Amino acid sequence: MTAAAVRPHRLFFALWPGEATRRALYRETRAVVRHCGGRPVATDQLHLTLLFLGQVPGEAVGAVTTAAVALDCPGFTLVFDRYGWFESAQVLWLGCSAPPAPLPTLAAGLARQVRAVTGLVPDPKPFQPHVTLARKVRNPPQFPPPRPVAWPVDGFALVESVTAPEGARYTVLETFPIQSPV
Ligand code: ATP
Ligand code: MG
Helix, strand or coil: CCHHHHCCEEEEEEECCCHHHHHHHHHHHHHHHHHCCCEECCHHHCCEEEEEEEEECHHHHHHHHHHHHCCCCCCEEEEECEEEEECCCCEEEEECCCCCCHHHHHHHHHHHHHHHHHCCCCCCCCCCCCEEEEECCCCCCCCCCCCCEEEEECEEEEEEEEEECCEEEEEEEEEEECCCCC
């Protein structure tokens, strides 16, 4: 086995937008992001975290993948229509005022599968679905809501986070299809 295969990976499961959704997320939020005074997330890094795993030993990555493959989930569409702000993290985010039930079901199912298949215990923080738009935002957003962005979800991704001096960079390692939205 190579050193790359056994080194630990900082991993999370996420919804990773397709090109059209990514462009729409950028287009509808860029003015607010410009005015929020924070550090914008690069457009090619926008995502919604489903489950944060943290450091996963290299030899356990295969089992994490197996856990995700076994998941059965209907497709769904998310509508992003509100801004929010995490005060402690100083994060400006985009969210859904009415997230559909399959979204938390998918996140909970992943947590259950990962625990069952790998024995890893993911962070039990409550699931707060959001797309981080900017960091180091010192004040709550006082902007009108964005024009709604529809995100049809037909899969999710296993993503690696690599910490760099200028901030984390995310790379999709693998994608997992789910049934197309109806
Ligand atoms: P940094 O930690 O360097 O500021 P980051 O938070 O963007 O960068 P990671 O910490 O690797 O990068 O996180 C990857 C993704 O998982 C991000 O979307 C982050 O918000 C989310 N995340 C990180 N920690 C947790 C956690 N404990 N619970 C839920 N989601 C988390
Ligand atoms: Mg972090």
